[in-house]
Amino acid sequence: MKHDTHHRHHKKSLPALRGGVLALLAAALFGISTPLVQHMGQGLGAFSTAALLYAGAASMGAVLRQPVEREAALRLADVPRLAWMALFGAAIGPVALAWGLQHTSGTSASLMLALEALFTAALARWCYGEVMDRRVWTAMGLLLAGGLVLVVNRGLNGAAALAASDATAGMAGLLGLLAVLAATAAWGVDNTLSRALAERDPGQVVLGKSLLGVAATTALAVAAGEPLPHWTAALALLAIGGCGYGLSLRLYLLAQRAFGAARTGSVFAFAPFIGALLAIAMGDRSLSPGTAVGGGLMLAGILLHLAERHAHAHEHQPLDHEHAHRHDDGHHDHIHTPMPVGEHSHPHRHTPIRHSHAHVPDAHHVHTH
Numbered sequence: 001m002k003h004d005t006h007h008r009h010h011k012k013s014l015p016a017l018r019g020g021v022l023a024l025l026a027a028a029l030f031g032i033s034t035p036l037v038q039h040m041g042q043g044l045g046a047f048s049t050a051a052l053l054y055a056g057a058a059s060m061g062a063v064l065r066q067p068v069e070r071e072a073a074l075r076l077a078d079v080p081r082l083a084w085m086a087l088f089g090a091a092i093g094p095v096a097l098a099w100g101l102q103h104t105s106g107t108s109a110s111l112m113l114a115l116e117a118l119f120t121a122a123l124a125r126w127c128y129g130e131v132m133d134r135r136v137w138t139a140m141g142l143l144l145a146g147g148l149v150l151v152v153n154r155g156l157n158g159a160a161a162l163a164a165s166d167a168t169a170g171m172a173g174l175l176g177l178l179a180v181l182a183a184t185a186a187w188g189v190d191n192t193l194s195r196a197l198a199e200r201d202p203g204q205v206v207l208g209k210s211l212l213g214v215a216a217t218t219a220l221a222v223a224a225g226e227p228l229p230h231w232t233a234a235l236a237l238l239a240i241g242g243c244g245y246g247l248s249l250r251l252y253l254l255a256q257r258a259f260g261a262a263r264t265g266s267v268f269a270f271a272p273f274i275g276a277l278l279a280i281a282m283g284d285r286s287l288s289p290g291t292a293v294g295g296g297l298m299l300a301g302i303l304l305h306l307a308e309r310h311a312h313a314h315e316h317q318p319l320d321h322e323h324a325h326r327h328d329d330g331h332h333d334h335i336h337t338p339m340p341v342g343e344h345s346h347p348h349r350h351t352p353i354r355h356s357h358a359h360v361p362d363a364h365h366v367h368t369h
Contacts, residue, residue, distance in 0.1 A: 019259030023267035026251035031274030033244025035282055038101040040236040045226030046102070050094035051217040052234055054210040056241025057090075057249065061207030064250055071201035074208060078200065081193055082208045089190030090213020094245075095220075096183035103176030115181065118144055119188025120265025124195065136263065139304035143269045146297030149290055188265070194253060195261040202253040206246050270298050315354045 041049040074082070121140055197205050229237070255264040273295045 019255045019257075019263060020267050022251050022255035022258060023264045024270060026248045026255060027268045027271035028274050029244050029248035029251070030268070031271035032278055033240050033248070034097075034101070034271075034275040035279035036240050036244070037098065037237070038279075039282065040233050040240065041098060041101065043227075044098075044229050044233065044237075045221055045224060046095045046098035047217045047221035047224055048226045048229060049098040049237060050091065051214050051221055052229065052237035053094055053241035053245050054090045054213040054217065056238035056243075057246030058207055058210035058214055059238070060242040060246025061203050061205075061210055061250070064203035064247070065207065066201050066203055071203070072199055074197075074200050074204045078197060079208075081196060082205070083212060085190050085193045085197075086209045086212030086216065088186040088193070090209055091216045091220075093183045093186035093190060094213070095217065096179045096186065100176040100179030100183065104180065116184035116187050116191075117265045117269030119185050120191040120268075121262045123188055123192035124261035124265065135304060136266075139301045140262070140266045142297050142301030142304065143266050146269075146273070146294040146299075146301065149294035149297060152290070191252075191256075191265050191268075192261060195256050198253050198256040202250040205253060206249050209249075210246065266301070269301075273298050315352065317352060 037049065037053065117140070194205070252264060252268065255267070277295075
């Protein structure tokens with residue numbers, strides 16, 4: 001067995017930084033999309049809105065596809081998982097969100113989406129056994145606490161407003177928030193399912209999932225007799241879907257590849273705060289000290305994630321798989337003739353090795369502690 005306790009390629013002191021930044025970018029794109037969907041989807045059916053969003057995502061996925069020499073292609077065996085992802089992530093999730101956005105404020109909906117991280121982290125821990133030390137639990141706790149502060153703050157503001165309005169409007173708003181909660185649960189399941197496809201070409205995953213979602217929601221929109229959207233609203237929702245759902249999902253999958261499902265879901269919890277700020281900028285006047293406190297807690301959690309450094313001596317067992325990789329990362333030392341430059345993909349075998357370096361729960365570090 002090879003021994004290498006000071007591998008020359010393991011000089012990165014913050015291995016979680018790449019995954020954290022990717023998850024943060026994904027969160028920003030998705031967070032911005034929520035109030036925009038509410039604004040542009042007014043008067044449209046929930047199924048039509050979801051279909052347009054994922055049609056835009058499918059277009060982005062088609063553009064972002066990589067050749068098989070760069071990224072591992074989807075396989076026939078991946079189709080069932082992709083179908084479940086489409087059901088939860090491209091049908092139930094966006095339809096519930098679209099309906100909820102029509103019955104509650106953009107700020108309330110954006111803040112409620114913070115709870116997606118809770119579902120994702122719990123499922124990732126249960127399904128994949130991802131290791132989370134005290135620092136990670138603290139970071140996740142801060143993010144969750146921040147999200148809950150935002151939700152409770154918004155709920156208190158809503159209760160005060162309800163006292164001066166009618167009960168019917170208040171009940172509709174509550175049902176809208178519950179629909180958004182259902183969307184977060186659906187996306188938590190989707191996030192957990194997608195972890196197993198994180199090593200595949202993200203463009204292909206986005207394209208496949210989105211096309212299945214478009215087919216399902218379009219059929220439901222036709223069956224429900226929903227009105228056709230105006231071309232301006234349709235184009236806007238296509239663009240929002242391309243960036244907020246397509247490009248965001250690609251970045252999310254890359255973040256999962258870099259540092260696991262639980263951490264990605266946790267950092268992604270910052271999306272609601274970004275969406276809430278945009279909703280306020282667009283006229284939803286609900287900025288309060290509670291919003292600042294919640295946002296501050298979430299920022300602290302993200303900084304803890306980005307600074308994570310988990311290192312110890314560990315062993316890698318023999319492993320055969322296919323994914324995009326480099327030969328300067330300390331884990332891929334197989335021989336090519338000629339040696340490729342940069343990232344490339346092909347089936348390869350990892351031989352046993354023992355070494356010590358900072359790492360996160362990516363595809364090569366699934367050992368127990």
